[in-house]
Amino acid sequence: QVPPAGTMCGILAVLGVGDVSLAKRSRIIELSRRLRHRGPDWSGIHSFEDCYLAHQRLAIVDPTSGDQPLYNEDKTVVVTVNGEIYNHEELKAKLKHHKFQTGSDCEVIAHLYEEYGEEFVDMLDGMFSFVLLDTRDKSFIAARDAIGICPLYMGWGLDGSVWFSSEMKALSDDCERFISFPPGHLYSSKTGGLRRWYNPPWFSESIPSAPYDPLLIRESFEKAVIKRLMTDVPFGVLLSGGLDSSLVASVVSRHLAETKVARQWGNKLHTFCIGLKV
Numbered sequence: 001q002v003p004p005a006g007t008m009c010g011i012l013a014v015l016g017v018g019d020v021s022l023a024k025r026s027r028i029i030e031l032s033r034r035l036r037h038r039g040p041d042w043s044g045i046h047s048f049e050d051c052y053l054a055h056q057r058l059a060i061v062d063p064t065s066g067d068q069p070l071y072n073e074d075k076t077v078v079v080t081v082n083g084e085i086y087n088h089e090e091l092k093a094k095l096k097h098h099k100f101q102t103g104s105d106c107e108v109i110a111h112l113y114e115e116y117g118e119e120f121v122d123m124l125d126g127m128f129s130f131v132l133l134d135t136r137d138k139s140f141i142a143a144r145d146a147i148g149i150c151p152l153y154m155g156w157g158l159d160g161s162v163w164f165s166s167e168m169k170a171l172s173d174d175c176e177r178f179i180s181f182p183p184g185h186l187y188s189s190k191t192g193g194l195r196r197w198y199n200p201p202w203f204s205e206s207i208p209s210a211p212y213d214p215l216l217i218r219e220s221f222e223k224a225v226i227k228r229l230m231t232d233v234p235f236g237v238l239l240s241g242g243l244d245s246s247l248v249a250s251v252v253s254r255h256l257a258e259t260k261v262a263r264q265w266g267n268k269l270h271t272f273c274i275g276l277k278v
């Protein structure tokens with residue numbers, strides 16, 4: 001079952017290839033094109049020395065100016081992101097002296113890094129996979145959301161390069177070794193390792209201690225659906241035929257009229273389902 005807001009966009013980052021030739025750049029653009037189906041709205045690439053950050057965009061928030069990669073004020077920090085940051089407005093409010101260049105929800109990642117360093121990831125409420133390059137010391141970090149809604153793979157090239165990609169097919173041919181990036185983790189080039197950034201208190205509980213509370217479940221479920229209505233483009237609900245997707249559709253239809261998107265596109269909910277011809 002697909003959440004109301006799409007999770008697509010394709011990212012590819014290649015860091016430290018030790019080759020700044022045009023041939024290498026073309027190769028990386030060609031590999032990024034293998035992710036084109038994840039984002040038809042824009043293809044972007046930023047290179048700094050022998051590091052490349054590429055993006056295929058499916059525009060959700062600020063379609064007109066939120067193209068990626070995204071930057072901090074002086075473009076020393078570059079990010080390529082697949083995801084939606086639901087609390088980006090609140091986070092922006094904490095970054096009053098930062099100047100934002102776009103209305104993209106993802107730009108906040110570059111500014112948070114500037115302000116707080118690597119430790120900002122647990123401030124994000126959303127689903128995401130991203131790679132961030134700090135050109136000042138050529139360090140980089142990559143992170144994936146708490147439960148791995150957005151896909152991410154990581155690989156290592158024979159030339160010492162480190163790769164990240166939304167799908168395996170953009171790195172498998174050029175990496176000697178690759179892994180599925182673990183959800184809730186952060187990779188930092190400074191320490192050279194992966195560490196878990198998602199550490200909720202219940203992680204260490206072997207037996208859940210919170211009592212069953214159906215009202216709380218209902219409230220959390222509704223909140224989870226409503227925050228996913230953050231979009232500037234029309235959306236629909238994919239119905240699986242079961243109870244879960246029907247519940248999602250019912251919450252969406254109750255709250256559709258309050259959304260920004262309804263003012264522009266009308267408040268009729270579109271639903272889809274998949275069938276097989278026999």
Ligand SMILES: NC(=O)CC[C@H](N)C(=O)O
Pocket residue numbers: 006007008009057058059060061062066081082083084085104105106
């Ligand atoms: N599909 C995505 O990952 C979207 C990225 C970003 N939130 C945007 O709206 O452009």
